[in-house]
Amino acid sequence: MRHPYRAHRPHPISLEEWNELARFPEFQESCGVDMYPKSDQGAYLRGLAFGARFDFIDPAPGYSGPLYVIAAGATTDPPLVFVRDARGELVPASDGPDAAAE
Numbered sequence: 779m780r781h782p783y784r785a786h787r788p789h790p791i792s793l794e795e796w797n798e799l800a801r802f803p804e805f806q807e808s809c810g811v812d813m814y815p816k817s818d819q820g821a822y823l824r825g826l827a828f829g830a831r832f833d834f835i836d837p838a839p840g841y842s843g844p845l846y847v848i849a850a851g852a853t854t855d856p857p858l859v860f861v862r863d864a865r866g867e868l869v870p871a872s873d874g875p876d877a878a879a880e
Contacts, residue, residue, distance in 0.1 A: 788830035796820035798868050799848065804858055809850055
């Protein structure tokens with residue numbers, strides 16, 4: 779029997795998801811994403827950053843759902859982490875999945 783948490787493998791981030799991520803201020807100015815038309819921002823960010831989506835399941839009561847980990851700066855910068863709120867919108871994980879639902 780496979781342990782359920784062993785199934786958590788990284789998945790590629792779709793271009794649609796990169797477009798969603800590109801709207802955050804963390805990427806707009808620091809990565810130069812704001813210099814490109816909105817239709818090209820996700821593709822530019824995808825070519826610049828390293829990222830993966832995980833199907834996260836919290837073993838305790840808490841958040842379970844897509845978890846996006848993005849490394850967009852120098853290797854010394856911590857990665858940025860995003861989750862989906864109750865409405866399905868991406869939010870920084872530090873804000874928590876209930877932040878936009880309030």
